[in-house]
Amino acid sequence: MLKRIGAITQKEFILLVRDRGTLVLVxxxxxxxxxxxxxxxxxxxxxxxxxVADQSLDTASRSYLDDLVHSDYFDIVSTVQDQAQVVDVIDxxxxxxxxxxxxxxxxxxxQGDAKVLLLVDGSDPFTTQSAYNALSAIxxxxxxxxxxxxxxxxxxxxxxQSLSPLTAHIRTxxxxxLQDIWFLVPGLIAMLLQTQTITLxxxxxxxxxxxxxxxxxxxxxxxxxxxxxxxxxxxxxxxxINMLTIVVVGTIGFGVPFRGNFLLYFFxxxxxxxxxxGLGLLISSFxxxxxQAQQLTSMITxxxxxxxxxxxxxxxxxxxxxxxxxxxxxTFFIPISRGIFMKGIxxxxxxxxxxxxxxxxxVIVFLAARLFRQRLD
Amino acid sequence: MKxxxxxxxLQRIAxxxxxxxxxxxxxxxxxxxxxxxxxxxLFLFGYAVSLTVxxxxxxxxxxxxxPESRDFIRALVNSQYFDVxxxxxxxxxxVQEMDAGRxxxxxxxxxxxxxxxxTENAxxxxxxxxxxxxxxxxxxxAASIVTQNYSIQLTVEKIERAxxxxxxxxxxxxxxxxxxxxxxxxxxxxxxxxxxxxxxGMILQSIAVVLxxxxxxxxxxxxxxxxxxxTPTRPIELIVGKMIPLLVLCLIIIGVTLGLGVxxxxxxxxxxxxxxxxxxxxxxxxxxGLGLLVSTIxxNQxxxxxxxxxxxxxxxxxxxxxxxxxxxxxxxxxIGDLIPLTYFIRIxxxxxxxGVGLTFFWGDALALLIYGLVVMITxxxxxxxxxx
Numbered sequence: 001m002l003k004r005i006g007a008i009t010q011k012e013f014i015l016l017v018r019d020r021g022t023l024v025l026v027x028x029x030x031x032x033x034x035x036x037x038x039x040x041x042x043x044x045x046x047x048x049x050x051x052v053a054d055q056s057l058d059t060a061s062r063s064y065l066d067d068l069v070h071s072d073y074f075d076i077v078s079t080v081q082d083q084a085q086v087v088d089v090i091d092x093x094x095x096x097x098x099x100x101x102x103x104x105x106x107x108x109x110x111q112g113d114a115k116v117l118l119l120v121d122g123s124d125p126f127t128t129q130s131a132y133n134a135l136s137a138i139x140x141x142x143x144x145x146x147x148x149x150x151x152x153x154x155x156x157x158x159x160x161q162s163l164s165p166l167t168a169h170i171r172t173x174x175x176x177x178l179q180d181i182w183f184l185v186p187g188l189i190a191m192l193l194q195t196q197t198i199t200l201x202x203x204x205x206x207x208x209x210x211x212x213x214x215x216x217x218x219x220x221x222x223x224x225x226x227x228x229x230x231x232x233x234x235x236x237x238x239x240x241i242n243m244l245t246i247v248v249v250g251t252i253g254f255g256v257p258f259r260g261n262f263l264l265y266f267f268x269x270x271x272x273x274x275x276x277x278g279l280g281l282l283i284s285s286f287x288x289x290x291x292q293a294q295q296l297t298s299m300i301t302x303x304x305x306x307x308x309x310x311x312x313x314x315x316x317x318x319x320x321x322x323x324x325x326x327x328x329x330x331t332f333f334i335p336i337s338r339g340i341f342m343k344g345i346x347x348x349x350x351x352x353x354x355x356x357x358x359x360x361x362x363v364i365v366f367l368a369a370r371l372f373r374q375r376l377d
Numbered sequence: 378m379k380x381x382x383x384x385x386x387l388q389r390i391a392x393x394x395x396x397x398x399x400x401x402x403x404x405x406x407x408x409x410x411x412x413x414x415x416x417x418x419l420f421l422f423g424y425a426v427s428l429t430v431x432x433x434x435x436x437x438x439x440x441x442x443x444p445e446s447r448d449f450i451r452a453l454v455n456s457q458y459f460d461v462x463x464x465x466x467x468x469x470x471x472v473q474e475m476d477a478g479r480x481x482x483x484x485x486x487x488x489x490x491x492x493x494x495x496t497e498n499a500x501x502x503x504x505x506x507x508x509x510x511x512x513x514x515x516x517x518x519a520a521s522i523v524t525q526n527y528s529i530q531l532t533v534e535k536i537e538r539a540x541x542x543x544x545x546x547x548x549x550x551x552x553x554x555x556x557x558x559x560x561x562x563x564x565x566x567x568x569x570x571x572x573x574x575x576x577x578g579m580i581l582q583s584i585a586v587v588l589x590x591x592x593x594x595x596x597x598x599x600x601x602x603x604x605x606x607x608t609p610t611r612p613i614e615l616i617v618g619k620m621i622p623l624l625v626l627c628l629i630i631i632g633v634t635l636g637l638g639v640x641x642x643x644x645x646x647x648x649x650x651x652x653x654x655x656x657x658x659x660x661x662x663x664x665x666g667l668g669l670l671v672s673t674i675x676x677n678q679x680x681x682x683x684x685x686x687x688x689x690x691x692x693x694x695x696x697x698x699x700x701x702x703x704x705x706x707x708x709x710x711x712i713g714d715l716i717p718l719t720y721f722i723r724i725x726x727x728x729x730x731x732g733v734g735l736t737f738f739w740g741d742a743l744a745l746l747i748y749g750l751v752v753m754i755t756x757x758x759x760x761x762x763x764x765x
Contacts, residue, residue, distance in 0.1 A: 021676060025683035032687065036694050040709035045701055064554070090561060091733045093723060096703075109554060116556040122563030123730040125428050125571040127701050132558060132566075133518050139556035140529055146554065147536055166449075166499050166531065168524035170517055173475055175507030178517070183510035195686070203679050211599065288406065290678040291591050295410035298583075302414070306421050313430055313481070313512050321425045335478055338508040349477045 004222050008230025012204065016234055026200070026238055030192055030245050037188070038181045038254050045130040050074040051095035053086050056105035064101065064116065067142045073134040086119060096121040097131050109146065174259075174342045182257075185250040186341040187310045190333045192246070193239050193269070194276050195301045200235045201280025202293040205372075210289050214376070224373040232277045239273045259344030268336055268354060271361055275329035278364035285371040304328040309335070329364075332357040389610050393618025397592070401622055411588070411626065415580045415634045422572045423642050429566075430515040435459040436474055436483040438467060441490035449501070452527050453484065458519035471504055481506040482516045494531070562647075562730045570645075573638045574725035575698050580634060581657070582664045582718045583689055585627050589668025590681045592619050593760075598677050612761045620665050627661045628654075647732025656724050659745050663717040666752035673759040692718050720745045 016023055050068070054061050068074050077095055080086055086098035098119035108114035118139065120131050175182045208214040217227060250256045258265075279300070287293035306312065307321050308330035314322055325331045332353050339345045339353075347354065401408065435453075439446050453459045463480055465471055471483040485502040493499040503520040505513050563570045596602040605615060631654075638644045671688070675681035694700060695713035702710060702719075713719045720741040727738045735742060 019677065019679065021674075021680040022683055025680070025687060029683070029687060029690070033690055036690070036709065040695060040700075040705045045704055047703075049703070087561070091731055092737045093727070114554045116554060118556055118558045120558060120560045122560040122566065123571070123574075123726045124697070124701060125568070126699070127703070128560060128563070128566065128571075129429070129518075132560065133522065135556070135558055137522065137525060139554070139558075140525070143554045143556070144529060144532060148532075166494060166501070166524055166528040168501050168503050168520055170503040170505065170520055172505045172507035172513055172517070173472070175513070178507065178513060180510065183508070183513075186508070199682065199686075200679075203682065207677075207679065289404070289595075290682075291404065291588075291595065292406045292410070294587065294591070294678070294682050295407055295414070298587075299410055299414055299417070303417065303421070307425065311511065312427070313509055315434060315481075316427060316430045316432060317425050321421075339476075339478070342508040343476055345476050 001226060005226045005230045008227055009233045012231055012234045026196065030242050031249060033188060034246060034249055037184045045127050046072050047075045048073060048097055048127055048131050049077040049095045050097040050099065051078045051080060051086050051089040052076050053080050053082055053100045055103045056101055058106040060106040060109045061101045064142055067138055071134060071138050090119060090121050096127050181254050185246060185256045186337040187334055189243055189246050190330055190337045191305060191310050192242060193273055194304060194330050196242055197235055197239050197273055197276030198280040198283065198301065199297045201232055201277050202283040202297055203290055204231050205284035206287050206290050206293040218376060224376045225369060228281060228369060228372050235277060236273055243269050258341055260340035261346060265340045271357060272329060272333045275361045275364055278361065278368045281368035281372055282364065285375045304330045329357060329360055332360065386614060390614050390618045393615060394621045397619055397622045411584055415630060418576055418580065419634060419637055423569050428568050430511050431457045432460045433458060433482045433512050433516050434462040434480045436463040436465050436471055436480040437461050438465050438471060438485040440488045441486045443491035445491040445494055446486045449527060453523050456519055456523050458515060475506050481509060481512040569642050570730065573644045574729040575722050577634050578718050578721040578725050579692060579698055581627055581630065581661060582692060584630060585623060585661055585664035586668040586671065586688060587685050588623050589665045590671040590675065590685055591678060593669065593672035594675050594678050594681045613757060616669065616757060616760060623665060624661055631657055646729055648728035652735065653728045656742055659749055660717055660721040663745060663749040663752055666749060666756050667717065669756035669760060670752060673756060673763050692716055697722050717745060717748055
């Protein structure tokens with residue numbers, strides 16, 4: 001039996017190695033994703049292009065604009081005459097934020113009823129959020145500062161000393177500088193392993209069925225369970241290589257700290273990989289051709305990505321979706337991966353997740369094996 | 378004579394279209410998923426997922442236990458961002474709870490909070506779980522905004538008291554500037570309004586590229602491509618015949634997603650529908666061309682799958698779908714320029730969300746046109762080369 005499994009494994013390996021294009025892509029995808037995230041993606045948006053219609057052009061308006069620009073959040077890219085032109089520039093997408101300062105600004109500030117209109121482009125979620133928060137904070141601070149300056153000068157009292165009576169010191173555990181790549185790596189491992197194992201396994205089986213060689217294999221003494229194992233072992237290996245690539249490049253190349261026990265991590269990752277292999281086999285039993293298999297895997301990986309906690313936190317979702325999320329192994333592995341990688345915690349905190357994951361693997365592999373055999377008989 | 382050959386050619390294309398359509402319609406499961414995926418995406422984003430995270434499970438350590446500290450906690454809870462799920466005694470317990478993943482944020486109010494609030498500067502410590510980026514970002518912004526507002530409110534109260542003492546002249550000076558912020562196009566910051574125009578593009582591109590690539594690679598892999606080419610059918614006719622049903626399919630998908638978004642989820646469609654359809658057509662042709670190009674590079678369906686997957690990753694990250702392109706370095710921006718979605722997202726947001734016309738994005742429309750022509754011609758040539 002072992003010999004036959006070995007033979008199938010060998011055949012799959014040869015097929016894989018001969019299919020250079022796939023192999024290169026399979027091994028490169030983790031690297032490309034990592035590099036892209038590290039260099040290209042910045043969630044905190046600064047230097048947002050801003051258009052200004054300053055109808056006063058006096059000291060008060062200039063000091064207001066200075067505060068906006070000095071925050072580093074906004075860059076003035078164009079100067080126009082009135083509100084309609086500001087909207088035009090935002091319509092054309094040349095600026096994301098507009099400031100309209102009406103005439104006689106200084107005088108109005110003196111009298112205490114100056115008004116500024118701030119316009120934010122609401123068509124792009126990340127920029128809108130950053131711009132909105134930055135604008136309101138800076139505008140408020142500017143106003144407060146003016147009041148305090150005035151009181152400090154006119155009454156000479158010590159009221160100005162406490163510009164803000166309350167300060168929040170915000171400290172972020174596990175990722176003190178809020179580096180995006182630190183957030184990403186543990187989740188990326190979870191997501192990528194799932195996508196790769198499901199896809200490769202499902203396609204490997206369905207392809208053979210589509211081309212018709214699966215019957216040829218089955219007339220040999222090879223039994224379905226042996227075929228199944230032989231087909232999954234190479235994918236297990238690829239997944240392990242993928243995981244190691246991300247861990248090594250992430251830690252050494254990009255300086256993401258690995259805080260937990262690597263052996264434990266490795267062991268739990270292998271368990272997790274089996275869940276993907278099982279799901280892939282399951283999909284292969286449900287698909288008649290590679291196109292279907294591909295559509296099914298992209299659907300499953302997409303849903304897993306959205307509701308499994310990779311990007312969006314699960315507690316913020318409706319309960320029903322949290323239940324559906326429990327059907328994806330990703331859901332259990334993400335807390336494990338983040339826990340060991342970033343928090344450096346051990347089994348004492350993860351027991352529940354590990355039990356759930358192991359249970360999932362046993363059920364899915366059992367189901368997959370049964371269906372696999374049924375489809376072949 | 379020329380007429381007759383043209384007629385023959387059209388007949389052959391029609392026959393191919395018929396064959397492809399039959400194949401597509403017979404493959405019920407693929408069809409179901411092609412339509413199912415956009416629906417699932419819309420419903421997920423419509424109901425389940427929110428770009429801002431509210432109700433972060435939060436632990437409170439109130440070592441002050443004064444009316445002021447309770448007032449501050451109330452301000453935090455009222456912001457909707459924080460849900461107090463645990464009350465703890467000290468910082469060690471916070472670390473414990475966060476390690477276990479039971480809370481994502483914690484707020485520690487020191488014993489001298491209320492006295493220092495009166496006299497000088499009080500501090501609170503906000504602790505966030507940095508392993509979950511969305512919670513951290515929402516928590517970070519919320520905590521700083523809430524404390525700032527609270528602080529401003531206190532200052533204003535203080536100033537008013539000082540002003541009342543100093544006389545009516547000073548009182549008038551309270552808050553000399555009012556800055557009103559107005560969000561254009563999406564005043565209530567609804568997530569789906571942001572997402573719909575972009576996600577339509579993403580759905581269309583992925584379906585068009587995958588199906589176009591698979592349609593050709595599959596026939597090559599199974600070996601039926603040679604059989605077709607042994608007939609009088611010429612490669613260019615084969616391409617046209619294969620693309621037409623997919624084009625129609627994509628148009629139906631646009632109709633379904635857009636209809637659902639507008640009529641079910643109430644996303645306003647502000648611009649011209651005709652213009653949108655024409656430009657979508659251009660975009661679909663570009664994406665189909667890209668799929669054909671993939672099919673000429675890929676040797677089998679597995680390779681095609683990996684290539685399209687890579688393309689999807691690039692599209693998710695570099696086209697402005699999620700992450701703003703303005704913040705990217707030059708090389709990733711350039712890679713993004715090679716993907717048709719980059720141009721279509723700007724067009725789609727322009728027409729659907731902003732309601733602007735061609736004058737505002739003629740550059741993108743032109744780019745899409747050139748892109749479609751180039752990619753189709755390249756794909757046809759390399760397709761021919763691979764066959765000959």
